[in-house]
Amino acid sequence: MERRDIEIFLALAEELHFGRTAERLGVSGARVSQTIKQLERRFGVALFQRSSRYVALTSVGSTLRDDVQAGYQRIQEGIAKAVAAGRGFAGVLRVGFSSPLVGEAVMAAAAVFRTHHPECEVRIREVHLSDAFGALRAGELDLQITEFPVDEPDLATGPELLRDERMLAVSAKHPFARKAHVTVEDLARDTVLVPADAPAYLLDALVPPQTPTGRPVQRTHALTSRQELLTLVSAGAGMAIVGSQATRHHSRPDIAYIPVADLPPLAYGPVWPVAGRTARVREFTDLLRAAPGRGPQRRSPRSAAPDR
Structure with missing residues (x-):
């Protein structure tokens, strides 16, 4: 069975309606009907009982659906993993942060990123004050959210993401x-x-x-x-x-x-090695930009000097 044949058979087995199957797959009703007839001729047995009022799987059709569905799901998962790897999402994304405010934003973005790309592990670590870019240059981090400005020939920067009074x-x-x-x-x-x-x-x-x-x-x-x-x-x-x-x-x-x-205000933004702007880095930065509350941070009520 060709992949499209499998998709049409499984969709019809679920919808049990030629029109809805055609609409779901974006094909004509005639294509659905023709594909099922070809499969039945190839197997020499009816897969569906159908009339002008209903469509139902035969016992052979039910068995075929159960057997094919599990294998098709594994194929789809394998294809998804391959596509993700090609786009740079499979593997590990290592993100550094330089302050608690940035750490909160990074953790929130990481939670969303993991739901989009469960095949990619996100590792987060704090950047030491005494070595601002050492971890990036050593290949221990892929992306760092840190104080701006950054003016290093081997490092690239993105847009300002956060501000703090x-x-x-x-x-x-x-x-x-x-x-x-x-x-x-x-x-x-x-x-x-x-x-x-x-x-x-x-x-x-x-x-x-x-x-x-x-x-x-x-x-x-x-x-x-x-x-x-x-x-x-x-x-x-x-x-x-x-x-x-x-x-x-x-x-x-x-x-x-x-x-x-x-x-x-202090400004914070993303930094990465010049040759290291992968799809993972790009999407993580986009998630940070889209995070609620991005922009100038309100001053805490406890900012003023305490009463004595």
Whole structure:
């Protein structure tokens, strides 16, 4: 039996109506009738009982349906797997994230991606602050959602996906802890902690090297992890620019988060190796773009300095 013959036979065995079978398969009623007659002539036995009022399977037709259906389903599954592999979905997609806000978006996209492509395993991991692109370059990640800008010749970037209002994290004992907000000018009044090995262009975007009036901002390359950041800030070793997400994910009584009035939100987007834009990477990025709530994040009510 040819594949189309099988499809017509199985569809008619389910619909038991020549017109509905033809409509379902997008063929003419005559094609359905002709195919069934040809099969019956080939087998030498009737597969269907039919009149102007009803269509029913014969006992032979019922047996043939049961035998053919299982094998046809396996063939269809095999074809689907082959097509998926050809499109780049079979296998593993490894996605990195650089902050809790991004991690939430990645987890939500991964859940949808898995329903669309159960043959593809999605592995998610956090990217270390001290080595922003090492995992991508080592082939340990296929895609990374991270802070923008990214200006690396061997890495490609997609559109901005998320934004988060900037806050200044300080010790609860710091003079700024009682302020309703701070400005870039205030950054010159204390040490600002920044990731240890971040590229200069990213550091300048995260923490300006000087204030609008030209005062230098003292930046100390000390951070290798978020826990280290929180520990140093709480101990009064310096301040740090963070996203407002910190008020939700890293709320602590020994740290205050103050809005920075004149800095734009932090931006996050996808990054992948220049030669690595596979179908998996493309679709995962599309899912992130379509996620509800994409865009500027609202400031948490706990963003303001605590009352004391």
